[in-house]
Amino acid sequence: MSGTTSVGQASPELLLELRPDTTLGRGVEDALRAAVRARRVTAGTRLPSTRVLARDLGVSRRLVVEAYEQLVAEGWLEARQGSGTFVAQAAPADAPGDAVDGGLPPEPERAPYDFFPGEPDLSSFPREAWLRALRDVLREAPDAVLGYPDPAGRPELRAALSAHLRRVRGAQAEPGRVIVVSGARQGLALLGRALARAGHERVAVERPSLPQHVDVLREAGLDVVGVQVDDEGLSVDDLARSGADVIVATPTHQMPLGVALSPVRRAELLTWATALDDRLIVEDDYDAEYRYDRRPVGALQGVAPAQVAYLGSASKTLAPGLRLGWLLLPERLVADVRRQKELDDGGSEVLGQLALARLLESAAYDRHLRRARRANRRRRDALVAALAEQLPGARLDGLAAGLHAIVRLPASVDIAALGAATAARGVAATPLPGAEGRSDALILGYARLSEPAIAEGVRRLAAAVADAA
Amino acid sequence: MSGTTSVGQASPELLLELRPDTTLGRGVEDALRAAVRARRVTAGTRLPSTRVLARDLGVSRRLVVEAYEQLVAEGWLEARQGSGTFVAQAAPADAPGDAVDGGLPPEPERAPYDFFPGEPDLSSFPREAWLRALRDVLREAPDAVLGYPDPAGRPELRAALSAHLRRVRGAQAEPGRVIVVSGARQGLALLGRALARAGHERVAVERPSLPQHVDVLREAGLDVVGVQVDDEGLSVDDLARSGADVIVATPTHQMPLGVALSPVRRAELLTWATALDDRLIVEDDYDAEYRYDRRPVGALQGVAPAQVAYLGSASKTLAPGLRLGWLLLPERLVADVRRQKELDDGGSEVLGQLALARLLESAAYDRHLRRARRANRRRRDALVAALAEQLPGARLDGLAAGLHAIVRLPASVDIAALGAATAARGVAATPLPGAEGRSDALILGYARLSEPAIAEGVRRLAAAVADAA
Numbered sequence: 001m002s003g004t005t006s007v008g009q010a011s012p013e014l015l016l017e018l019r020p021d022t023t024l025g026r027g028v029e030d031a032l033r034a035a036v037r038a039r040r041v042t043a044g045t046r047l048p049s050t051r052v053l054a055r056d057l058g059v060s061r062r063l064v065v066e067a068y069e070q071l072v073a074e075g076w077l078e079a080r081q082g083s084g085t086f087v088a089q090a091a092p093a094d095a096p097g098d099a100v101d102g103g104l105p106p107e108p109e110r111a112p113y114d115f116f117p118g119e120p121d122l123s124s125f126p127r128e129a130w131l132r133a134l135r136d137v138l139r140e141a142p143d144a145v146l147g148y149p150d151p152a153g154r155p156e157l158r159a160a161l162s163a164h165l166r167r168v169r170g171a172q173a174e175p176g177r178v179i180v181v182s183g184a185r186q187g188l189a190l191l192g193r194a195l196a197r198a199g200h201e202r203v204a205v206e207r208p209s210l211p212q213h214v215d216v217l218r219e220a221g222l223d224v225v226g227v228q229v230d231d232e233g234l235s236v237d238d239l240a241r242s243g244a245d246v247i248v249a250t251p252t253h254q255m256p257l258g259v260a261l262s263p264v265r266r267a268e269l270l271t272w273a274t275a276l277d278d279r280l281i282v283e284d285d286y287d288a289e290y291r292y293d294r295r296p297v298g299a300l301q302g303v304a305p306a307q308v309a310y311l312g313s314a315s316k317t318l319a320p321g322l323r324l325g326w327l328l329l330p331e332r333l334v335a336d337v338r339r340q341k342e343l344d345d346g347g348s349e350v351l352g353q354l355a356l357a358r359l360l361e362s363a364a365y366d367r368h369l370r371r372a373r374r375a376n377r378r379r380r381d382a383l384v385a386a387l388a389e390q391l392p393g394a395r396l397d398g399l400a401a402g403l404h405a406i407v408r409l410p411a412s413v414d415i416a417a418l419g420a421a422t423a424a425r426g427v428a429a430t431p432l433p434g435a436e437g438r439s440d441a442l443i444l445g446y447a448r449l450s451e452p453a454i455a456e457g458v459r460r461l462a463a464a465v466a467d468a469a
Numbered sequence: 470m471s472g473t474t475s476v477g478q479a480s481p482e483l484l485l486e487l488r489p490d491t492t493l494g495r496g497v498e499d500a501l502r503a504a505v506r507a508r509r510v511t512a513g514t515r516l517p518s519t520r521v522l523a524r525d526l527g528v529s530r531r532l533v534v535e536a537y538e539q540l541v542a543e544g545w546l547e548a549r550q551g552s553g554t555f556v557a558q559a560a561p562a563d564a565p566g567d568a569v570d571g572g573l574p575p576e577p578e579r580a581p582y583d584f585f586p587g588e589p590d591l592s593s594f595p596r597e598a599w600l601r602a603l604r605d606v607l608r609e610a611p612d613a614v615l616g617y618p619d620p621a622g623r624p625e626l627r628a629a630l631s632a633h634l635r636r637v638r639g640a641q642a643e644p645g646r647v648i649v650v651s652g653a654r655q656g657l658a659l660l661g662r663a664l665a666r667a668g669h670e671r672v673a674v675e676r677p678s679l680p681q682h683v684d685v686l687r688e689a690g691l692d693v694v695g696v697q698v699d700d701e702g703l704s705v706d707d708l709a710r711s712g713a714d715v716i717v718a719t720p721t722h723q724m725p726l727g728v729a730l731s732p733v734r735r736a737e738l739l740t741w742a743t744a745l746d747d748r749l750i751v752e753d754d755y756d757a758e759y760r761y762d763r764r765p766v767g768a769l770q771g772v773a774p775a776q777v778a779y780l781g782s783a784s785k786t787l788a789p790g791l792r793l794g795w796l797l798l799p800e801r802l803v804a805d806v807r808r809q810k811e812l813d814d815g816g817s818e819v820l821g822q823l824a825l826a827r828l829l830e831s832a833a834y835d836r837h838l839r840r841a842r843r844a845n846r847r848r849r850d851a852l853v854a855a856l857a858e859q860l861p862g863a864r865l866d867g868l869a870a871g872l873h874a875i876v877r878l879p880a881s882v883d884i885a886a887l888g889a890a891t892a893a894r895g896v897a898a899t900p901l902p903g904a905e906g907r908s909d910a911l912i913l914g915y916a917r918l919s920e921p922a923i924a925e926g927v928r929r930l931a932a933a934v935a936d937a938a
Contacts, residue, residue, distance in 0.1 A: 013637045013835045015765050040635045052839075058764065100635070103645015104624050110613075122612040131607045138600045143591040144579075146788035155573050166509045166569070168482045176572015182651065186814035212815075219812045295527065296484050319615035321819040343688045345655035349818050350790040366482045370521075 011052035014041065024059055028067040036076055036091045039100045043089045047077070050085075111428035113457030117256065117404035117445030118320075124372060125319045129364045133355035141354060149347035152338045153180025153326075157353045160360035161326050165310070168366075169288060170298025172305040173328050179337055182323040182348050184286060184313040188213055188248070190344060191282065191309055191327065192220030194336040195246060200278070204244035206234050208256060208433045213248060213284075222246075229254055233261035236268040248282040251300050255286060256432060256443045258398015258406055260297065270300070273307035280330075281308045287316045289369050291401040292377045306330045314356060316403060317369060324348075324356055376403060382451040383444065386458035391465060403447040406432060408440055412469050415439045421464035427457055480521035483510065493528055497536040505545055505560045508569045512558045516546070519554075580897035582926030586725065586873035586914030587789075593841060594788045598833045602824035610823060618816035621807045622649025622795075626822045629829035630795050634779070637835075638757060639767025641774040642797050648806055649817050651792040653755060653782040657682055657717070659813060660751065660778055660796065661689030663805040664715060669747070673713035675703050677725060677902045682717060682753075691715075698723055702730035705737040717751040720769050724755060725901060725912045727867015727875055729766065739769070742776035749799075750777045756785045758838050760870040761846045775799045783825060785872060786838060793817075793825055845872060851920040852913065855927035860934060872916040875901060877909055881938045884908045890933035896926055 016031040018024070035041050047053070050068060054061040068085050071077040078088040110116075145154075152158065158175040165171035165178075181187040192203070203217050207226030217224050225242045228235040233254055239247055249269070251261035261269065273279045283300050301308040313325035329337060341347065359365040383405060387394055397406040409415065415431050416439070422429055431439040442461075446454055485500040487493070504510050516522070519537060523530040537554050540546040547557040579585075614623070621627065627644040634640035634647075650656040661672070672686050676695030686693050694711045697704040702723055708716055718738070720730035730738065742748045752769050770777040782794035798806060810816060828834040852874060856863055866875040878884065884900045885908070891898055900908040911930075915923055 011835070011839065012832060013838055015637050015639045015767055017639065017767050018764060035636075035639075038635075038641075040639060042632070045636070056765070058762075100631070100643055101628065103643045104627060105645075107613075107619075107624065119616050122615045125612070125615050127607045131604055134603055135600055138596045143594070144576075146591045146594050146790040147588050148784075148789045149792070150576075155576065158573060159570065162569070163511070166507075167504075167514070168484050170484045170486065170504075170509060172507075174569055174572045176574075182814040182818065189813055216812055293527075295487060296525070298484055298486050315617075320617045320815075321615040323618070323814060323816070323818040343685055344658050344813065345651040345792060346789075347792070349651065349792040349821055352818055352820070363481060366480070369482055370480065 011048035012046055014048050014053070014056075016053070016057060018057065025063050025066060028057065028059065028063055029070055032067060032071055033076060036087055037094045039093050041087050042093075042100060043087050043091060045087045046083075047085045047087070111423065112426040113453060113460060114428040114448065115404075115430070115442075115444040115446065115457065116428060116448065117430060117443045118315075119445070120316050120319065120372065120403060120447045121375065122319055122448070124375065126359075126364065126368050129359065129368070130318075130355060133358040133364075134351060136358060137351055137354040145350055145354070149350050151342035151347040152334075153178065153348060154350055154353040154357065156357040157360075160357040162328075164360050164365070165299070165301075165312070165328060169285065169310075169312075170302040171310060171328060172302050177329050177331060177334055179327045179329065179334070179341060180348050180353055181325045181327060181341065182345070183315060183320065183325045184284065184311050185212065185216060185325075186323075186344075187311045187313075187325045187327045188282070188284075189216045189220060190337050190340040191311075191329075191333070192217045192222055193340045194333060195280070196221040197340075198336060200246055200280075202242070202244040202246075204239055204242050204247040206247075206249060206254060209248070209250070210255060217248070229257055229259070231259055232265050233259050234265065234269070236265060236272050239269075240272060245276065245278055246280045246282065248284060249300075250284045250286065252285055252288045252297060253291075253398070253401045255284070256398075256404065256406065258400075258402060258404070260294070260401070266300065266303075270304050270307065273304060279307065280333075283308050283310045285310060285312045287402045288312075289317050290373055290376055290403055292373075292380060292399075294400045301328060306332075309333060317365075317372065318356075322352055322356075324352055376447055379446045379449065379451060379454060380405070382454045383446045383458065386455045390458050390462035397441075404443055404445040407442045407444055409442065409465060410469070411440065413440075413465055414468055415442070418442075418464060418468045421467050422461060425460040425464055427460045427464065429461065480517040481515055483517050483522065483525075485522070485526060487526065494532050494535060497526065497528065497532055498539055501536060501540055502545060505556055506563045508562050510556050511562075511569060512556050512560060514556045515552075516554045516556070580892065581895040582922060582929060583897040583917060584873075584899070584911075584913040584915065584926065585897060585917065586899060586912045587784075588914070589785050589788070589841065589872060589916045590844065591788055591917070593844065595828075595833065595837050598828065598837070599787075599824060602827040602833075603820060605827060606820055606823040614819055614823070618819050620811035620816040621803075622647065622817060623819055623822040623826065625826040626829075629826040631797075633829050633834070634768070634770075634781070634797060638754065638779075638781075639771040640779060640797060641771055646798050646800060646803055648796045648798065648803070648810060649822055650794045650796060650810065651814070651817050652784060652789065653753065653780050653794045654681065654685060655792075655813070656780045656782075656794045656796045657751070657753075658685045658689060659806050659809040660780075660798075660802070661686045661691055662809045663802060664749070665690040666809075667805060669715055669749075671711070671713040671715075673708055673711050673716040675716075675718060675723060678717070678719070679724060686717070698726055698728070700728055701734050702728050703734065703738070705734060705741050708738075709741060714745065714747055715749045715751060717753060718769075719753045719755065721754055721757045721766060722760075722867070722870045724753070725867075725873065725875065727869075727871060727873070729763070729870070730769075735769065735772075739773050739776065742773060748776065749802075752777050752779045754779060754781045756871045757781075758786050759842055759845055759872055761842075761849060761868075763869040770797060775801075778802060786834075786841065787825075791821055791825075793821055845916055848915045848918065848920060848923060849874070851923045852915045852927065855924045859927050859931035866910075873912055873914040876911045876913055878911065878934060879938070880909065882909075882934055883937055884911070887911075887933060887937045890936050891930060894929040894933055896929045896933065898930065 018027040050064040158178040162173040165173045202223040301310040310328040395408040429442045432441040487496040519533040627647040631642040634642045671692040770779040779797040864877040898911045901910040
């Protein structure tokens, strides 16, 4: 049998179901015809060698050779000297071609000047460093790493994240309280489910905040209420009135308003959280890596690790497509959230986890962060300069940090009407949700655009505003 | 400012929070001391260059130079000529060292002869081919691929899976009805949630079946009932009596019993499913790639695509650690399941998706499958031979396909007592759940062991059985 090995290795897989009620010769022919007709194999597909197919079906090779010859003669198949037998271009089929390829929506097209706030500069993703890390992982990791993972994540990554969060965010971290998740969204989903199972009913979010977070929390079975945000960040008085015992907050850089929680409010929030045992702050530290001209502030988690569930991800520092996020939890929540991860997907993909661990352990991650911060500071400056020149009536907020700014437009501008005018000029900008559904501001993400594109985008935005005013 | 760029690139990130109420010189010193004390930076950690830290903090470089000098003099830091300033080995700390590194359980140790049934041979994972695919993806994919993904999966992979399932499993597939998930478990979790939201209440599973699946379905809010399995596979009469309108089934190779659903039962099951509009068969096709000496049977989905949700993964063909799975759904379920994926993690990691698409499009995946099938057939033969020699009183089931077999032991053997005896001999084997909690059989997975290890493991198992009889 080993003599057939080299041939077998090159043969594609093909399922043929032989009908028991025909002679074997006709059976192979019929099954092949049926496979082509039903477009199980499409024009240009290579078939297995006669030797391999005969072995797969448990029939003599002669039967398969004769079936191939007959179908070549009939025009269903095509023999190409030296490279095998293929389904012919002209082979008949029951189903129209588009049914087989169909059903996929076209990939969404983006506006040339798209100020979408959620994404970093994908063109600066360190592809070479990531590939090197993956190569080292694939060369060095023991086989057991490829088995069913620990739902909480690879120990290497949990340790590297713990050290990183201590050093860079002032967190009180240890590897055993870190859980690796597939992006911050999954972190919130798992935490939400764990809290709901533990009897929590009402969760507060900042108003405004990411609408996706509200959906994720509701899906977990929680009641979601909004809490006001002003120039000092979220209102702790309003939180206390809300009846919620959990708040999802963005203290470092409010999403989307861009304000930092003031020292007074930080103290109030911690007092609120420690007043009752089951209160919890979910600290969504989504873009803390990007601060420009203010002193860094450590994570709330570093001050009150028993009251804060810290949520971070590589989506704003590396790329959202990696789906790498992490939770740093109070001890009492670790087992419940790990169990939710186990019940959800059994644990995250391991190669990306190990690659990120290597980037964190080496200088590569910090180096990338510093480079990205410098580039985004330049983009922010370009945005500020362009707006000062093109839209002098607008007021800017949230500039000291992050990857987006808030542009408040003169009251005369109807933002609801602005959408069509900006779209016509190739500009996409998200309205900031305002009171009673009215909006008087735009959220402009600047990380995805080059400095010249930012200037041109603002020029076009100003033209649209002039039309809509 | 650009003159500092090359220095800044090499500097690690470090958060220092300056207290507003001290003079700046003391402030930097105190903040550094506090960071070392709190083990935010641990012994051997390199600090940022004085130039970079001064810029990060917005203070003069002289202040940072003086602070570093003072702390070196006090023994907190260590200056190494030409390579920078480091936290000293002897630096004092508030927290004991193990609190920072701690909390991680040791990685579980496996028995040398572990017949765990769920895993393929991880040593044959095609590391080189996978790395080549990742390299090609990272070199060629446009930047947009790295952004927030389509929750349903990358179009390349959905198309490649669709073609593969048509050709190899006889499925009626099109890319628009394929949803990429993080392993089969997440596929079942998302489907379960979507079904629960759509008003389904009761789901049947085969008895016995994977206990994890029961947990996942219950977590989705569904009532789970068991349906009997005999030599012809699941009992459709029992299913009809159960009151469930959804069944999770393993028709190709029952997990764990190893029987194939008989042609009569397949017909009965399809009749059951088509009798009412909202009935659904979840076809868990977990190890269909491995069949040895029986004719291949196509997926049920190929016969009744509107009544079957097909579930597959790369966990048994490549490696569970990749967390790559897929659902092929009836049209009516696509939007709901996609929405559940969006609410759960926003979509799967993209690089692995694109690598798998490349393996499927090239001959690499099929070649790997053929090689793995040959190797596992040899392992199965080794298991059969060893059992015939060492445990002639045992009866074997489920041998024609898959990666495990059922070994029924003589009634005199107390399987509950066997565990300790096998463990003492370095053997791990899972008891098959039997009636009333009693078990008279073992599930032996053979894919993870070499042929000599299988023979030795069975020899040791036989010795344990002799003791327990």
